[in-house]
Amino acid sequence: MDYGNTDPLSRQPLVVDSRSADRPGMQEQSIATASDVLVSIRGLSFRRGDRLIFDDLNLDIRRGSVTAVMGPSGSGKTTLLKLITGQIHPDAGHIEVDGEDVHRLDKAGLYRLRRRMGMLFQSGALLTDLTVFENVAYPLREHTDLPPSLLRKLVLLKLEAVGLRGARDLLPNELSGGMARRVALARAIALDPLMILYDEPFTGQDPISMGMLVALIRQLNDAAGLTSILVSHDVRETASIADDLYVIAEGRIIAHGTPAELAADRSAWVRQFMDGLPDGPMHFHYPAPPLEADFRTRGAR
Amino acid sequence: MGKQHRIEVMVGAFMVLGFLALFFLAMRVSNLSLDTNAEGYRLSARFANVGSLKVRSPVTMAGVRIGRIEEVRFDKTTYEAVVIVRIDAGIDTIPEDTFANVFTSGLLGEQYLGLEPGGSQEYLRDGDEIANTQSALVLEQMIGQFLFKKAGESG
Amino acid sequence: MRFDSLARLGRVGLGALERLGRAHLLLVSIVLGVGEILRRPGLLWAQIFNIGVLSLLIVGVSGLFVGMVLGLQGYYVLAQFGAEQSLGVMVATSLVRELGPVVTALLVAGRAGSALTAEIGLMKATEQLSGLEMMAVDPIRRILTPRFFGGVLAMPLLAAIFSAVGVMGGYFVGVGLLGVDDGAFWSQMQSKVDFEEDLINGVVKSLVFGVVVTWIALFQGYDSAPTAEGVSRSTTRSVVHAALVVLGVDFVLTALMFGD
Numbered sequence: 001m002d003y004g005n006t007d008p009l010s011r012q013p014l015v016v017d018s019r020s021a022d023r024p025g026m027q028e029q030s031i032a033t034a035s036d037v038l039v040s041i042r043g044l045s046f047r048r049g050d051r052l053i054f055d056d057l058n059l060d061i062r063r064g065s066v067t068a069v070m071g072p073s074g075s076g077k078t079t080l081l082k083l084i085t086g087q088i089h090p091d092a093g094h095i096e097v098d099g100e101d102v103h104r105l106d107k108a109g110l111y112r113l114r115r116r117m118g119m120l121f122q123s124g125a126l127l128t129d130l131t132v133f134e135n136v137a138y139p140l141r142e143h144t145d146l147p148p149s150l151l152r153k154l155v156l157l158k159l160e161a162v163g164l165r166g167a168r169d170l171l172p173n174e175l176s177g178g179m180a181r182r183v184a185l186a187r188a189i190a191l192d193p194l195m196i197l198y199d200e201p202f203t204g205q206d207p208i209s210m211g212m213l214v215a216l217i218r219q220l221n222d223a224a225g226l227t228s229i230l231v232s233h234d235v236r237e238t239a240s241i242a243d244d245l246y247v248i249a250e251g252r253i254i255a256h257g258t259p260a261e262l263a264a265d266r267s268a269w270v271r272q273f274m275d276g277l278p279d280g281p282m283h284f285h286y287p288a289p290p291l292e293a294d295f296r297t298r299g300a301r
Numbered sequence: 302m303g304k305q306h307r308i309e310v311m312v313g314a315f316m317v318l319g320f321l322a323l324f325f326l327a328m329r330v331s332n333l334s335l336d337t338n339a340e341g342y343r344l345s346a347r348f349a350n351v352g353s354l355k356v357r358s359p360v361t362m363a364g365v366r367i368g369r370i371e372e373v374r375f376d377k378t379t380y381e382a383v384v385i386v387r388i389d390a391g392i393d394t395i396p397e398d399t400f401a402n403v404f405t406s407g408l409l410g411e412q413y414l415g416l417e418p419g420g421s422q423e424y425l426r427d428g429d430e431i432a433n434t435q436s437a438l439v440l441e442q443m444i445g446q447f448l449f450k451k452a453g454e455s456g
Numbered sequence: 457m458r459f460d461s462l463a464r465l466g467r468v469g470l471g472a473l474e475r476l477g478r479a480h481l482l483l484v485s486i487v488l489g490v491g492e493i494l495r496r497p498g499l500l501w502a503q504i505f506n507i508g509v510l511s512l513l514i515v516g517v518s519g520l521f522v523g524m525v526l527g528l529q530g531y532y533v534l535a536q537f538g539a540e541q542s543l544g545v546m547v548a549t550s551l552v553r554e555l556g557p558v559v560t561a562l563l564v565a566g567r568a569g570s571a572l573t574a575e576i577g578l579m580k581a582t583e584q585l586s587g588l589e590m591m592a593v594d595p596i597r598r599i600l601t602p603r604f605f606g607g608v609l610a611m612p613l614l615a616a617i618f619s620a621v622g623v624m625g626g627y628f629v630g631v632g633l634l635g636v637d638d639g640a641f642w643s644q645m646q647s648k649v650d651f652e653e654d655l656i657n658g659v660v661k662s663l664v665f666g667v668v669v670t671w672i673a674l675f676q677g678y679d680s681a682p683t684a685e686g687v688s689r690s691t692t693r694s695v696v697h698a699a700l701v702v703l704g705v706d707f708v709l710t711a712l713m714f715g716d
Contacts, residue, residue, distance in 0.1 A: 085590060111592040118590070125587030128579075139591045187591075305498060308505045315509045319613025322620035323659070329642070330548045330623055331649040359647060366647075
């Protein structure tokens with residue numbers, strides 16, 4: 001059962017921070033500008049079964065920025081969002097959002113915090129039995145006591161912001177994937193949150209709706225003074241709007257910097273991921289014993 | 302609002318239907334309607350053996366139900382069974398010398414109390430006791446007596 | 457390994473215990489959410505509609521046929537002892553005590569329970585539950601609690617309708633077709649079917665079945681793997697488990713209620 005020797009990943013030296021040593025370290029920087037940091041993750045470890053998803057992860061997200069977390073599929077990007085929003089608990093370490101430790105909050109406190117977070121799910125997660133209008137109105141009806149006329153105006157404004165005011169009477173199953181995501185975005189900003197988390201907003205989108213989403217994310221971030229956390233593996237689109245990029249793999253941050261810094265980074269890991277090379281530190285082959293050894297074994301599958 | 306209203310109407314109709322069904326079961330199918338009948342008057346009777354006579358077993362006269370058993374208890378001084386009977390209001394002309402029998406309806410049926418009117422001009426009133434009683438027939442006793450008699454005849 | 461099969465058995469047992477624990481925790485959270493339906497009764501009406509009104513047809517038709525079959529079968533058996541007069545008693549007791557609550561529970565598990573499981577499972581698979589949570593709305597209170605109480609409230613009413621329609625079906629066959637005396641049919645029934653012993657116990661049974669069926673359906677949906685296969689497996693499990701538990705619980709309840 002022990003493939004330790006043949007595991008190609010364990011032999012690779014990992015480049016940790018793309019910023020060279022003469023630049024100020026991340027840790028130092030975050031202390032210097034603590035009020036500037038909206039989300040701070042310290043010593044985060046999370047395992048699912050035997051698999052270590054995050055190992056002592058440290059990460060900061062500055063207010064007002066679009067921060068992208070990139071990494072290959074299965075590197076736990078979505079898990080990171082779920083940890084930040086308190087949907088799951090870490091095995092070690094803590095996450096602070098706006099000065100509050102997410103996993104120390106009781107349910108009421110967590111729900112209070114979530115009202116200030118919007119999240120855009122991969123599938124949109126619209127309630128299928130409600131119209132577009134009702135979906136966007138849902139969090140407002142839930143958490144506010146607005147008179148119907150004001151509520152209607154607010155919902156129409158949010159829908160206008162994503163360009164779907166005309167689609168307000170459609171049901172989610174009548175929307176295209178891109179439209180559904182834009183409606184979900186309108187719903188996520190309905191309560192004017194502090195930050196929005198985007199889970200793979202670009203996957204499975206045609207170039208046009210992809211372009212729309214890219215532009216929308218940036219516009220919303222700047223116009224409404226939001227902080228955006230973007231999880232994605234679409235390098236080009238993500239790099240075009242992000243202020244700050246983290247690349248994670250193997251449970252660790254392997255690179256951090258602005259898109260320009262990462263583009264100039266020469267480490268093998270970063271190059272393979274950013275340029276989409278088929279082979280590199282991340283191997284084409286899933287870890288396995290040598291082919292001859294597998295051929296010799298009889299009886300097993 | 303139209304859809305919500307329709308749902309409410311349907312749910313209302315459903316609940317009315319459900320409670321009607323319950324009401325039907327209670328009043329028409331079960332003995333609730335009879336149970337609540339506290340009218341009429343009570344008589345008592347003593348038996349050496351009541352067999353399987355139970356509370357709510359019928360009390361009949363000439364085969365017509367005129368009341369039911371309200372209570373069956375044991376008298377520890379006389380070693381007898383005391384049966385309290387509630388007779389329906391309106392049946393107020395039961396003679397004093399009426400005979401009370403524990404009968405069985407059919408070979409396998411339930412046991413009930415059958416009253417046979419006597420000839421007295423005096424009528425039983427609330428709280429009176431039926432003096433003339435005939436205990437239940439116990440099948441084993443009958444068979445035993447029969448065998449004993451047969452043995453006596455042949456011996 | 458030497459104790460492999462034993463270990464496998466142990467693993468199955470532990471897994472079952474763990475699921476049972478999660479199911480109970482879920483039930484507690486669901487019941488604690490009762491305030492939600494007091495604040496928004498509309499949610500409850502919608503679920504009574506989904507579970508009760510939409511099951512009405514199948515429950516009514518099944519009740520009619522079960523009652524008619526009872527009338528037919530009961531007549532042939534009772535006629536052998538010359539006790540056709542007791543047909544009403546037989547039909548009503550079987551329906552009110554057993555068949556009404558049990559068959560209704562099985563029908564609701566198949567008709568509404570499976571739908572509940574699939575609905576919750578799909579909501580989970582399409583991240584609608586997570587979406588609600590991210591909107592700071594508790595999906596258990598908002599989605600599960602109204603469904604649970606809807607099912608618990610609808611079940612006794614459905615069972616009563618089943619029994620009532622069944623008695624009518626038995627009457628139709630016994631009195632209408634086979635010529636049992638009309639008066640005897642009802643009077644015997646009334647004298648032998650006890651309000652507390654039979655009817656109240658039947659209602660208690662169907663309340664318990666309502667809890668069991670909706671609880672299993674909701675748990676299976678909420679606990680399903682968020683994939684198409686996971687949802688389909690949970691839906692099957694929901695019906696199978698509900699049927700088995702209803703029959704098992706029925707035995708226990710019957711032993712408790714009519715045991716003396």
